[in-house]
Each structure stands twice: as structure tokens, then as C-alpha cells.
Amino acid sequence: MIRDLCDGDRLARQLDFLREIDRLKTVYRQTILTDRSRRENSAEHSWHLAMMAALLPEHGEEGGIDVNKVIRMVLVHDIVEIDAGDTFAYDTKGHGDKAEREQRAADRIFGLLPDDQGAEMMALWREFEERGTPEAKFANALDRLQPMIHNYLTEGHAWQKHGITARQVLERNKVIAEGSEALWAFARRLVESAVEKGYLAP
């Protein structure tokens, strides 16, 4: 056991958590990689969003957002999927009990950490979910935009597989506008172009 090698309970709890979250690498999403070799997992997706958060904040709200907080938020936002699984964006049934499943997951997984750090992770995750702050709005915008780009670059792979229409994509992802008008304008052009190219049903 790793924890027996630790000098002190704090490090033991931190390493327990860090081992547990390795499992996020085996939670597979509907989106595929741009080279189409396989489905994307939620750990590498979170890394990709963190890079977007570091590079795109100039397109966010005027007045500025706390970029470092957005980075931490996207790093943490999917960890609950270790227990709760990934719910496909357009799966209305799965969304029914998503909040409850994810809260139980958060309690268990963040509960592995020392109390102060568990509370901090829980707060970041809740803030992301509630979408009330400029940081959470921007983080959610990135989380919606990234799979749209991947779908576009793979000729609509997940959209076609699940028979998704342009109307559904626009409805589901309009919250991007809350985080960034510029990215929402881009996303709308992307949907238009996807319809023109036949990647996405009108």
C-alpha cells in the first residue's frame, strides 16, 4: 500500500486521491480524437480544456476573468465521471438523474482528500456546475466548444452516429454566449458550415 510509505496522513490522503483519479483516463466520451483513431477520454479532454483556458481568455468577458481559477476548474470538472460516467450532451434521459449521481461521486472522491483540499475541489466543481460566475461561464463555454470543434474536424462523427441536428447543437450550446460572445459567433459559423458540408443535419 502506497499510504504505508507516507510520512504523515496528509500526504497519504493526497496520494490516495491522486491514484483514484487515474481512473478518469478510462472514462470514454462520445467525441473521437481528430485523427479518428479512438474515442477521447475525460482526463485528456480536461487537459485540452486547460490549454484552451490558458490561451483563449482574451475572448471572454470584458473586465477579465481569473484565468488560473478557470484552469483549475476545467482540470477538476469531470472527475465525478469516475463514478457517474460520462453523460452524452444530447442524452436527455441520462441527464435526469445526472445531478444526483454526480453529487454522490463528488462526496466520495473529493472525500478522499484532506478536508480542506476536498472542500476546495468540491467548491470548484460546484461553481462549474452552477455556471454563476464569470469563470464558470467561461469554463463551460470551453467545455461546449471543444467537442463541437472535434465533431467538425471529424466530419460530424458523433453528431451523425447519434442523429443530432443543427437545431439541437445550437440549443444545447448557446450557453457558450454567456462565457464569450466571440466564441459563440465562431461556434455558430461552425454549425452553419457543418450543415453546408453535410456533416450535420439542418
Add this chain to the structure above:
Amino acid sequence: MIRDLCDGDRLARQLDFLREIDRLKTVYRQTILTDRSRRENSAEHSWHLAMMAALLPEHGEEGGIDVNKVIRMVLVHDIVEIDAGDTFAYDTKGHGDKAEREQRAADRIFGLLPDDQGAEMMALWREFEERGTPEAKFANALDRLQPMIHNYLTEGHAWQKHGITARQVLERNKVIAEGSEALWAFARRLVESAVEKGYLAP
């Protein structure tokens, strides 16, 4: 083309870069996941290090480090592998021309970004490689520690496959001490325990 949908050259260059780095998800390392299902890729590895950076800095140097900088550094540190490939820690031949291969990769990949952001990413990567600052020392400590933990949890998988000895592991990873005495003490106990359990040759 995604760039034709962009309003402005900055967003176009940012999205070109963000698309290019999707390829880091297909750079596979020697380390396997703790569930032993497959080799780890460098994108999800970077995410895991970022979570370690967020949670473990209390074990770093007294006086404190800029945690947000460490997080950004580990997010970026492996991007050059898209062109240069992952060089196994104990591959002395591969390390011969590693610096040159990686510099060419950095020039090309970070060069996709707007100049200011490309320079920022390049500086973060160079700082990590040069290991001169407290942040770089801590980031390197995490980068060395994580595969040791994965090897331990998989009964020495990559160590055994490549016939690595405890002496090699200690020699290769002693730089952990520069970033954190506490994590180095843990790492040494882990190596001792791995030898006792037969995961690692003495």
C-alpha cells in the same frame, strides 16, 4: 478549414495550435495506467501532473512556489513530444539528441500561436527543461514521481519490461529532492518497498 470560420487572425492561430496539440493524446509513454489496461499517453499524463501540482505544493520548498505557474508548466511540458516522441527515462541513446529534436519541435508547434503567446509557452517549456527555478524544480519532481508511483502500483511493469534496477531508478530520479525533500523521502521508501516485493531488481 477551421481558420476560415474565425473572425480575426489571433483566434485562427490559437485554434490551429489547439487542434495541433490534440496529437499529444496519441503519444504513448512506457508507463501503463494503474488498471493495466493500456499505456498512458502524454496528454492525460500532463493532466495528472497538473492535479498533483494543485494538491502537493505544501511538500515543496519553504518560502513557497507559484503554484499556478507550476500548473501551466506541467500542462505544456510534453507538447514537444508531438514531433520529438516520448523518450523513455532510461533510454541513454534517445537522450543523446533529445534536446535538439525537442527544440525543433518547440519552434514549429509554439510557432503556430500568436507571437506573444508562442513566446510565453516557449519560455514555460524552457524553464521546465532548465530546472533552474523553484517552480521548475517542483514540476520536474512531479514528472519523475508520477511514473514511479504507476510502476509501483503495477508491480513494476515498465521497470521489469526494460530490466531497470533500483540503482538506476534512484540515480535517474534523485532530482526529486531539488523540488521536494518530503517527496524524495517518500520516493526512496517506495523504491525500497518495490525491491522487497520483487517489483524492482536491487
